[in-house]
Amino acid sequence: MQETVLLYNIDKTDAGKAIISILEKLNVEVIIVKSSDLMSPIGYILGADNFERGTEALTEIPQDDMMVMAGFEDKQVDLLLQIFKEANIPFIPLKAIVTQTNVNWTFMQLLKNVKTEYMELTGMNKDMIN
Template identity: 25%
Template sequence: MTDLIMYKINETAKEKQVVNLCRKLGLKTRKLKDSDAKIIVGTLTGNGKINVSPNSQMLNTANQNVPNGYSLPELIVFSGLKDNKLDEFLAEYKKMGISPIGLKAVVTIHNVNWTMYELAEELVRERISIMYGKD
């Protein structure tokens, strides 16, 4: 699995900072488009569909149609990074003073077969839960 960072960043300056950081660390990047919302995460990362954990709580993709006009929120998705590389990325990100991206995910056996829409919406729900203490 190749080290890959997928992103949707709304500010051009921040996007350049993130891309430059990835280059510095030898990480490949993929800029996400709103049209990627309906595509499976594993397809976008180049991993295709893989076997999922038997304990995985898969979202029902048949019922998760992407609404017309949907725009992916600002997010960053890490795929294939070892813990030390992820830690290095996050430390450098902070050190460089890049403004935060609230939605972050690591591709796992639990979410690799979700659509990007499902992943983004789950991240939004988790963020709201953390911010407001709701389940």
């Protein structure tokens, strides 16, 4: 699988534009996740076979920023995050790597799971992230 980054709610910000520019220079595919994609499986958004678009109704539109990486090796993820840091891109608290498990989750499920984990790890109140 080609290295791919899914961006949600980031692409229109200055940081998002810088991230996209860096990723394009590194020949990383960028997919902008829209609110209409939130109830679809990660695999569907990535264009993988055997996944169907989600049909469940969206009950909320999260305002959180999130970056999801697919097809990267651990060292590549570390290097990519270091490049972002050196480019003075603001910290993105909600990040995930696609796994065999979460590829079946909807983007919304993944976002909620990552946000919960982040809050537990940092002891933050959920409203402090945004």
